[in-house]
Amino acid sequence: MNKVIINLRYFLTPLLIVIAMLGIVYGGIYTWLGVAMFASAIVLDWATSLLPVKLDPAGVDEDGELNGVPWLLNAMMYAQYPIFVLLQLSLVWRDELNTFIDNKEYIVGEYSFADVHWTAVAHMLTLVGEQDMISSRSNLNAWFDRVKARSSYVGLPSLDDVKNKQLRSVA
Secondary structure, eight states, rough: OOHHHHGGGGGGHHHHHHHHHHHHHHOOHHHHHHEEEEEEEEHHHHHTSSSSSOOOOBBBBTSOOOOOOOOHHHHHHHHHHHHHHHHHHHHHHTTTHHTTTTTTTTBEEEBBBBOOOOOOHHHHHHHHTTTTHHHHHHHHHHHHHHTTTHHHTEEEEOHHHHHTOOOOOOO
């Protein structure tokens, strides 16, 4: 039973991200329910770090046998990134960010890490031909125009650069 629990706990983060994404896409109160589920996972993770007994990683049992199923643990680890990207795209799709940045020069007012993060998402959308997700939203489009005018944006790779593996320093 212990081995089952060890393997199941690796599903928690991807599951909570999917629940948050579905809440955001569905809209209304479900948006905040999804965000609250994600926030509760962060609090739960923090709270478990305070326990006097540390939770061991999958590791091995007393007999030296693996507790975790390697392919399953790897699958969960690698599934988290695309699921998190889908979460970001669901926020753009719901117009939450477009509404949030109304009358702001940048996402939190001044240029910040939030702008750096969303610049990567917007740039990726441009690279894959989905720039209309940005350009069709007036506030996002104006924000992205301001970001693209910054000297730090000029060095970002084009789709041809990525395909040809010709990446360069943006410093």
